Amino acid sequence: xxxxxxxxxxxxxxxxxxxxxxxxxxxxxxxxxxxxxxxxxxxxxxxxxxxxxxxxxxxxxxxxxxxxxxxxxxxxxxxxxxxxxxxxxxx
Numbered sequence: 001x002x003x004x005x006x007x008x009x010x011x012x013x014x015x016x017x018x019x020x021x022x023x024x025x026x027x028x029x030x031x032x033x034x035x036x037x038x039x040x041x042x043x044x045x046x047x048x049x050x051x052x053x054x055x056x057x058x059x060x061x062x063x064x065x066x067x068x069x070x071x072x073x074x075x076x077x078x079x080x081x082x083x084x085x086x087x088x089x090x091x
Contacts, residue, residue, distance in 0.1 A: 028074050033087045037072075040086050048078040055088060 033039055040051070052065035066078060073086050080086070 030073050030087055036090055037087050038090045040088055042080050042082055042084040042086060044082040046080065046082070048075075048080050051080075051086065051088065 042051075048066050048069055049062065052062045052069060055065055055069075056062050069075070069086065069088065070078065072088075
């Protein structure tokens, strides 16, 4: 009986840990977009770098834009998924 209780506890702990690790976003939601920002939905095949490239203006470093997107959207890494929403600067 004790073995089943321990096994059940381990399953619950494992499930809880995996549930918490399912995203690269931090627990904090980003603030609502301002008038100078817009929300986009990540499409299949999109990367943070490709999105930053479309936002880039002449003379801007795409690495800085990636950094700013990560900071604004509370991302821990550059990995994003299709269907995810991001707050980006408006044109």
